[in-house]
Amino acid sequence: xxxxxxxxxxxxxxxxxxxxxxxxxxxxxxxxxxxxxxxxxxxxxxxxxxxxxxxxxxxxxxxxxxxxxxxxxxxxxxxxxxxxxxxxxxxxxxxxxxxxxxxxxxxxxxxxxxxxxxxxxxxxxxxxxxxxxxxxxxxxxxxxxxxxxxxxxxxxxxxxxxxxxxxxxxxxxxxxxxxxxxxxxxxxxxxxxxxxxxxxxxxxxxxxxxxxxxxxxxxxxxxxxxxxxxxxxxxxxxxxxxxxxxxxxxxxxxxxxxxxxxxxxxxxxxxxxxxxxxxxxxxxxxxxxxxxxxxxxxxxxxxxxxxx
Amino acid sequence: xxxxxxxxxxxxxxxxxxxxxxxxxxxxxxxxxxxxxxxxxxxxxxxxxxxxxxxxxxxxxxxxxxxxxxxxxxxxxxxxxxxxxxxxxxxxxxxxxxxxxxxxxxxxxxxxxxxxxxxxxxxxxxxxxxxxxxxxxxxxxxxxxxxxxxxxxxxxxxxxxxxxxxxxxxxxxxxxxxxxxxxxxxxxxxxxxxxxxxxxxxxxxxxxxxxxxxxxxxxxxxxxxxxxxxxxxxxxxxxxxxxxxxxxxxxxxxxxxxxxxxxxxxxxxxxxxxxxxxxxxxxxxxxxxxxxxxxxxxxxxxxxxxxxxxxxxxxxxxxxxxxxxxxxxxxx
Numbered sequence: 001x002x003x004x005x006x007x008x009x010x011x012x013x014x015x016x017x018x019x020x021x022x023x024x025x026x027x028x029x030x031x032x033x034x035x036x037x038x039x040x041x042x043x044x045x046x047x048x049x050x051x052x053x054x055x056x057x058x059x060x061x062x063x064x065x066x067x068x069x070x071x072x073x074x075x076x077x078x079x080x081x082x083x084x085x086x087x088x089x090x091x092x093x094x095x096x097x098x099x100x101x102x103x104x105x106x107x108x109x110x111x112x113x114x115x116x117x118x119x120x121x122x123x124x125x126x127x128x129x130x131x132x133x134x135x136x137x138x139x140x141x142x143x144x145x146x147x148x149x150x151x152x153x154x155x156x157x158x159x160x161x162x163x164x165x166x167x168x169x170x171x172x173x174x175x176x177x178x179x180x181x182x183x184x185x186x187x188x189x190x191x192x193x194x195x196x197x198x199x200x201x202x203x204x205x206x207x208x209x210x211x212x213x214x215x216x217x218x219x220x221x222x223x224x225x226x227x228x229x230x231x232x233x234x235x236x237x238x239x240x241x242x243x244x245x246x247x248x249x250x251x252x253x254x255x256x257x258x259x260x261x262x263x264x265x266x267x268x269x270x271x272x273x274x275x276x277x278x279x280x281x282x283x284x285x286x287x288x289x290x291x292x293x294x295x296x297x298x299x300x301x302x303x304x305x306x307x308x
Numbered sequence: 309x310x311x312x313x314x315x316x317x318x319x320x321x322x323x324x325x326x327x328x329x330x331x332x333x334x335x336x337x338x339x340x341x342x343x344x345x346x347x348x349x350x351x352x353x354x355x356x357x358x359x360x361x362x363x364x365x366x367x368x369x370x371x372x373x374x375x376x377x378x379x380x381x382x383x384x385x386x387x388x389x390x391x392x393x394x395x396x397x398x399x400x401x402x403x404x405x406x407x408x409x410x411x412x413x414x415x416x417x418x419x420x421x422x423x424x425x426x427x428x429x430x431x432x433x434x435x436x437x438x439x440x441x442x443x444x445x446x447x448x449x450x451x452x453x454x455x456x457x458x459x460x461x462x463x464x465x466x467x468x469x470x471x472x473x474x475x476x477x478x479x480x481x482x483x484x485x486x487x488x489x490x491x492x493x494x495x496x497x498x499x500x501x502x503x504x505x506x507x508x509x510x511x512x513x514x515x516x517x518x519x520x521x522x523x524x525x526x527x528x529x530x531x532x533x534x535x536x537x538x539x540x541x542x543x544x545x546x547x548x549x550x551x552x553x554x555x556x557x558x559x560x561x562x563x564x565x566x567x568x569x570x571x572x573x574x575x576x577x578x579x580x581x582x583x584x585x586x587x588x589x590x591x592x593x594x595x596x597x598x599x600x601x602x603x604x605x606x607x608x609x610x611x612x613x614x615x616x617x618x619x620x621x622x623x624x625x626x627x628x629x630x631x632x633x634x635x636x637x638x639x640x
Contacts, residue, residue, distance in 0.1 A: 075378075109411030118410035123377070127401045133367045134402060137374015137382075144330070144356065144380070151374075164397075167367035174362070 013297040015091035023281050026068070026221045028290045030060040030275055033084045035294050036093055037252070039302060040083075040100065044256055048306070049100055053114045056084040058219070058251030061274035062184050063088040065224035066152065066244070069232040072121065073149040075142075077135040080115045081184075082124035085154055090119045093298065097305040105308055129162025131155075132181070136168045139177035143239070150235055152180045158189030160198060160205060172241040173209040179241045180232065181206070186250040191260055206243040217247035219274040222281075311455065312482035316346050318460040319383065322467055323354045329467060330375055331358045332368050333385030343387045344423050344482055365391045369398035372418040377406060381467050382418055389424030389476060390436045403472045404448040418472045419463070425478040425526055425577050426625045431616035437525075437578040437609075439476045443555035443587070449473040450555040452524040455487045456495060456507040457552045465504055476554075478526035478577070492539050493532060493548065504552035506561040511539040518639040519546040520565040522588060523575035524554050527626060531575050534632045544639060546573075554584060562588065563595050570601040573638045577626050580608035607634045 014032040016025035037055040044053065056063070063084035070076070070089070078085040086096055092107065099106025100114050108118055115126030125131050135153035142149040159165060160183070172179045189197050203213045214231045218224055228244060235242040249269040253259035259266070279287055309317070322329045331347060337360040341348025351358040361368050365386055372382035386392055392399075399420070406416040426435035443450050449471055453459060466473040487495065493509040509532060510517055523531040528550040538544040547565050551557060566572045572592055574585030585606030592604050610624045 108409065108413060111411045112409050116405075116409045118406075118413035123406070123410070123414065125402060125405070127397065130366075130370060130397055130402045133370020133398070134374040134377065136367070137371035137376070138378050139374070140371060141375050141378030141380050145378075164364075164366040164370060167362070167364035168370065170362055171364065171367055171371060175359075 010091040011093070011297050013293040014093055023278070024286060024290060026064060026225065027275070027278050027282055027287065028294065029064045029088060030221060030278065031290060031294045032093070033060040033063065033087050034275055035298055036087060036096075037083060039298055040097070041256070043302070050102060051100070051113050052255045053083075053100065054081040054255050055252045056081050056250070058269070058273065059184055059186060059248050060084055061219050061221035061224050061278070062182070062246050062248060063154075065221050066182055066228045066232070068225060069229050070150065070152060073147060074121060075135070075138045075149065075151045076122045077131045077138070077151070077153040078117070078122070078124035079128065079131060079154060079156065079159065080126040081156065082115060082117055086117050086119065086122060086124065089122050092119065093301045094304055095119070097301055098308060101305055101308060103305070103308040128159045129155075129164045132165050133168045133171075136172050136177050136179050139172070139179040140175065142178055143175070148236060148239070150178050150180055150232065152182060154182045154184060156189070157183065157185040157187065157194050157198060157202065160202065161189075166205070169206065169209045169211060173211050176240040178235060178239050180235050181241070181243045183243065183245045185245060185247045188250060188254070188261060190254045191258065202245050211241055211243050213243045213245060215245040215247075219248055219272045219277060221274055221278045309485070310482065311453070311459070311484050311486060312344060312346050314486060315453070315459045315477070316348060316350065318463045319347065320350055320353070321460060322383070322463060323350060323357060326381060326467070328379060328381040329357065330380050330382045331385065332361055332372055332382060334361055334363055334368070334387045336360055336385055342385060344479065346482070347385065365394035366398055369395040369403065369418070369420065372420070373398060373403045373406070373416055376416045376418045376472070377414050383467065384418065384420045386420060386422040388434050389422040389438055390433050392420075392422060392438050392442070392474075395420065396441075399442065399448065399472070399474070400445055404445050407470065408447050415470045416472055417467070417470055419466045419475060420473070421475040421477060423479045423482070424476050425480065426614050426621055427480045429616055429618045429621055432613045435614040435621070437476070437576070439474065439554070440578045440582070440584050442474055443584060447471050449553055451475050451504065451553045453477040453481055454525055454528050454550050454552065455481065455484060456509070456528065456550045457504065458486070462504060462552055476525060480526045481529070484529065491532075491536055493536050506549055506551040506558060508547055508549055508561065508565065509535075510545065510547040512545045514547055514565060514568050517545045517547040517569045519571035519573060519635065520549060520562065520569045521546050521573045521575060521635065522549045522551070522562060524551055525577070527575045527577050530628050531631050534628050534635060538632070538635065544635070546635060546639065557588070559591060559595065562592060566592060566596055567599055570599065571638050572600065572604045573607060573634055574604065575607045575626060575631055575634070577609055579611040580606070581611050583608045602638070605634060605638050607631065
C-alpha cells in the first residue's frame with residue numbers, strides 16, 4: 001500500500017550520483033549533512049532562524065551508512081535529531097531549510113519546524129519513544145500488504161528510558177514485523193551522561209525479546225556501511241525485525257548553546273570525527289573539490305531560503 | 309438485537325467491506341471475543357486483521373497510528389476507558405498531530421473504541437468516564453455511542469473520515485436494545501450537518517417544551533427514561549438532544565432548541581468541574597445571551613473517586629434521580 005518514492009530533482013552536488021566512486025559519494029553525503037547543520041547553526045546565531053534545532057554533528061556516518069541500503073518503498077521514522085536522516089533520505093536541503101525558516105515553502109508548510117518533518121517515505125516527531133510503535137505499525141502495514149518494504153526507526157540512547165519502546169519491541173518480536181530499530185548511542189541524553197541514565201547494556205534490552213542485534217562502536221562510515229548492509233539485508237530476507245546499535249558521539253551541543261560536557265572529553269572525540277576518518281581516504285584535491293561543490297550548492301540553498 | 313451485538317455486526321460489516329480495516333486490542337479474539345464480547349466471532353472470520361495484543365495500550369494506539377499512516381483503517385479497542393490514560397501521549401502528541409503538523413502530508417485516521425463508565429461496581433479505575441480529558445484536542449473527534457444512533461452509520465463515518473476519533477461506549481449500553489420508537493418521546497429527523505446527527509426527542513412541539521436537556525451515551529438513555537416518565541405522569545415536557553459527536557460539538561441544534569425553550573440542562577457521567585457541560589454552558593450562555601431564562605445548568609458526577617461499593621458508587625455517579633431533580637429545578 002506504500003506508494004512512496006524518493007523526491008525527484010535532487011542536487012547531485014549534495015547527494016552524489018550513483019556512478020560516483022563509493023568513497024567519494026559517502027564523503028560527499030556526510031559533508032552535506034555536516035555543512036547543512038553548521039550553516040543552520042550560523043543562521044541561528046545571526047538571528048535569522050527561530051525556535052530550536054538539534055544538530056547531528058558527529059553522527060553523520062550513521063544516517064549516511066544506513067540509508068545507503070534503503071530503497072523506495074521503505075519508510076524511515078526519525079526523532080528530534082532528524083536532519084541527517086531527512087537529508088540522507090530525501091536530499092531536500094531547500095525544503096528543510098525553508099521549513100525551519102517557517103516558510104510555507106517548507107516540507108511541512110512551516111508548521112512542523114525542525115523536529116516534525118514529513119516527506120515521501122519519511123516522518124519524524126520530537127516526542128521521545130512514541131515514534132517506535134508508529135514505525136512498527138508501518139511495518140505491520142507492509143506485512144499485511146505483502147510488500148518487501150522495511151520500516152526503519154532511529155532512536156537515541158536517551159529514548160531507551162521510554163516504556164513504550166519496550167511495549168513495541170515485544171510486539172515486533174511476537175508478530176515478526178519488518179522493523180529495523182537503529183539506536184544511535186551518542187553517550188549523552190541532553191545534559192545527562194548514559195552512565196547516569198542507563199542500567200545494564202543497551203544490546204541486552206533487545207536480546208531479551210529475542211531480537212537479533214548488530215552492534216558496533218564506530219564513526220567510520222565504511223565500517224558502519226558494511227554492518228548496516230548486513231543488517232538491512234537480514235531484515236529483508238527474514239521479513240522480520242532487527243536492531244542496529246551504533247555507539248557514536250555527538251560532537252555538538254544538544255540543541256543550541258547548551259553544552260556542559262567536559263571540554264577534554266569532547267576534544268578527544270573530535271579525533272574520531274567521521275568526516276576526518278573517511279576524508280583521508282580521498283585525495284586532497286578530490287576532497288576539496290567535493291567540499292567546494294557542497295559549499296556552492298548550500299550557499300544557493302541559503303540564498304533561496306533567505307529570499308522567502 | 310442488543311447493542312453489543314449490533315456494534316459487533318457493524319465491525320464485521322466494516323471488516324468485510326474494506327480490506328484496509330484492522331482490529332487491534334487486548335483479548336479481542338475468539339473464543340473470548342473481548343472483555344465485553346463486542347468482537348466475538350470476528351477473529352475467526354478475519355484472523356489476519358483481528359489481532360489480540362499484549363497488555364500495551366500505548367503500543368496498541370501507536371501501532372494503529374503507523375497502520376493509519378500507511379493507508380490502513382485501524383480500529384483499536386482499549387479494554388476499559390480508564391486505560392485511555394496509557395494512550396494519552398499517542399493520541400495527543402502523535403495520532404492527532406500527524407495530519408496537521410505535517411501540513412496535510414499525512415493523515416492518521418485511527419479509531420479508538422473503549423467501554424467506559426460506571427454502574428457495574430468495578431471500582432475506582434474501571435468505572436470512569438475520562439472522555440473530557442480528550443475534548444478540545446485539536447484534530448480529534450470524540451464520539452459517544454448511544455441508543456439513538458445506529459453504530460453501523462457512526463462507525464462507518466469514523467472509519468471513512470480523515471481525522472482520528474475516540475468512540476466512547478458506556479458499558480451499560482451493551483445489554484440494552486436500541487431505540488425502537490415505542491415511546492411518547494418521538495425522535496425528530498436529525499440534521500446531519502457536517503458530521504453525525506444530533507437526535508432530538510420530544511413528546512410535544514418544541515414550543516411546548518419547558519427546557520432543553522442535552523446528554524450523550526448512557527446518560528442520554530437515563531434522561532430519556534426520566535423525561536418519558538415526567539411527560540406521562542406529570543405533563544412536564546422537555547426536549548432531549550442526543551449528540552453522537554460530543555467534541556467538537558455542533559452548536560446549531562442546541563442553539564435552535566434552547567432559543568425556543570429558554571432553559572438548558574446538560575447531563576454527563578464524567579466528573580464535575582472543567583466538564584463537557586461547562587463548555588456547553590459557556591458557549592450557549594454567550595450565543596443565547598439575553599434569550600435564556602436562566603443560566604445553563606450542568607449536571608455531572610461528583611468530582612470524587614468512584615467507590616467500588618454499589619450503594620456508594622450510586623451516590624457519586626449521575627443517575628435517574630439526580631437527572632429528575634435537575635430537570636424539576638430547571639423548569640421550575
